Amino acid sequence: MSVSPKIYVAGHRGMVGSAIVRALQSSTLCRSGAPAANIVTRTHAELDLTNQAAVNDFFTQEKPDQVYLAAAKVGGIHANNTYPADFIYQNLMMQANIIQAAHQHGVQKMLFLGSSCIYPRMAPQPMTEQALLTGLLEPTNEPYAIAKIAGIKLCESYNRQHGRDYRSVMPTNLYGPGDNYHFENSHVIPALIRRFHEAKLAGAPQVAIWGTGTPKREFLYVDDMAAASVFVMSLPLSTYQANTAPMCSHINVGFGSDVTIAEVAHAVSQAVGYQGQISFDASKPDGPPRKWMDSTRLNTLGWQAQVSLQAGLNFAYQDFLTLWERTPRREGINPET
Ligand SMILES: NC(=O)C1=CN([C@@H]2O[C@H](COP(=O)(O)OP(=O)(O)OC[C@H]3O[C@@H](n4cnc5c(N)ncnc54)[C@H](OP(=O)(O)O)[C@@H]3O)[C@@H](O)[C@H]2O)C=CC1
Numbered sequence: 001m002s003v004s005p006k007i008y009v010a011g012h013r014g015m016v017g018s019a020i021v022r023a024l025q026s027s028t029l030c031r032s033g034a035p036a037a038n039i040v041t042r043t044h045a046e047l048d049l050t051n052q053a054a055v056n057d058f059f060t061q062e063k064p065d066q067v068y069l070a071a072a073k074v075g076g077i078h079a080n081n082t083y084p085a086d087f088i089y090q091n092l093m094m095q096a097n098i099i100q101a102a103h104q105h106g107v108q109k110m111l112f113l114g115s116s117c118i119y120p121r122m123a124p125q126p127m128t129e130q131a132l133l134t135g136l137l138e139p140t141n142e143p144y145a146i147a148k149i150a151g152i153k154l155c156e157s158y159n160r161q162h163g164r165d166y167r168s169v170m171p172t173n174l175y176g177p178g179d180n181y182h183f184e185n186s187h188v189i190p191a192l193i194r195r196f197h198e199a200k201l202a203g204a205p206q207v208a209i210w211g212t213g214t215p216k217r218e219f220l221y222v223d224d225m226a227a228a229s230v231f232v233m234s235l236p237l238s239t240y241q242a243n244t245a246p247m248c249s250h251i252n253v254g255f256g257s258d259v260t261i262a263e264v265a266h267a268v269s270q271a272v273g274y275q276g277q278i279s280f281d282a283s284k285p286d287g288p289p290r291k292w293m294d295s296t297r298l299n300t301l302g303w304q305a306q307v308s309l310q311a312g313l314n315f316a317y318q319d320f321l322t323l324w325e326r327t328p329r330r331e332g333i334n335p336e337t
């Protein structure tokens with residue numbers, strides 16, 4: 001009987017990390033007779049990934065075979081714009097510590113999660129992988145984007161210098177179970193789920209959303225993202241290399257089409273069952289006008305998103321309701337991010 005590789009999922013309690021754990025568990029269990037996934041995890045309290053010595057000790061102790069790097073300092077447009085030092089410092093430290101320790105401890109295979117914000121603000125749409133480093137970044141999240149670009153380049157550099165197999169995926173905007181519902185530091189979908197839900201309970205006649213409503217975003221359900229992550233890691237190295245380049249080695253993961261913020265606000269209000277009016281607060285930033293990924297690389301390899309936006313929003317609202325009902329004083333809804 002084959003032995004399962006020991007897989008470290010960094011950030012396993014986050015929205016994406018927890019979905020990756022679910023995907024790894026179901027992918028091994030589906031193959032009849034295969035043992036369950038051998039997954040190793042640490043909470044933030046147990047292991048601060050910005051601490052280089054602690055990360056080294058962890059790799060010495062656990063000796064994982066593979067790593068999914070889904071731990072990061074993450075937030076929406078307001079958080080990125082308000083805490084730029086936290087976003088660049090923590091992300092640079094976490095990924096540098098993990099990638100260097102993984103290499104030192106012989107981990108051959110890793111998946112790094114970046115973000116669509118690595119591309120220039122005015123990149124031609126849809127954005128191909130080759131658009132990286134061709135123009136100026138979006139100012140509201142430039143520090144986070146620079147850290148994510150450094151993460152891609154760390155992986156590529158260890159591959160080129162040391163023959164490692166460190167792959168990178170660039171997710172579009174994500175949402176789903178386990179999201180952060182903070183009223184101002186979250187991304188647009190969880191923020192609006194909460195705002196429409198509270199407005200419905202209060203009988204409020206109107207809900208204001210940030211910006212003009214005209215920017216377009218591409219939204220992917222988190223379990224689709226997790227499936228894409230496991231899919232990319234399962235590709236033979238020769239296939240991955242044939243579809244990427246040593247210095248353009250990342251793969252976009254998108255839904256396939258985008259919507260305006262006004263359209264997604266209407267879709268969220270439907271999922272929540274809010275029947276009042278929607279208004280726009282143009283004093284808040286819009287961010288980039290459009291961020292639509294070209295996912296041809298991944299689609300050609302055989303992966304496609306499965307969950308429609310409205311179905312995903314319905315699932316996400318059910319997740320929010322579970323959290324809401326479990327936490328009468330809203331502690332879990334309002335985490336520090
Ligand atoms: N959400 C989105 O829309 C998008 C996300 N991504 C990327 O996907 C990845 C996962 O994001 P997502 O799941 O949404 O983020 P979450 O905020 O939900 O999860 C991040 C995880 O990282 C952990 N973490 C943060 N700082 C530390 C630290 N210093 N030490 C140890 N653990 C830490 C968190 O633990 P704790 O909560 O305990 O601090 C949490 O488990 C990230 O790389 C992100 O950049 C990319 C594009 C879009």
Ligand SMILES: C[C@H]1O[C@H](OP(=O)(O)OP(=O)(O)OC[C@H]2O[C@@H](n3cnc4c(=O)[nH]c(N)nc43)[C@H](O)[C@@H]2O)[C@@H](O)[C@@H](O)C1=O
Nearest residue numbers: 076077080115117141186187188191209210211285286287
């Ligand atoms: C994933 C991605 O996330 C961030 O980029 P972003 O795409 O701008 O993400 P966002 O979800 O915060 O906003 C999307 C749009 O939605 C509008 N909007 C309306 N009303 C609310 C609202 O209530 N909250 C938020 N957050 N946005 C709102 C908002 O004004 C903007 O036009 C990056 O910083 C970057 O880190 C990154 O990679």
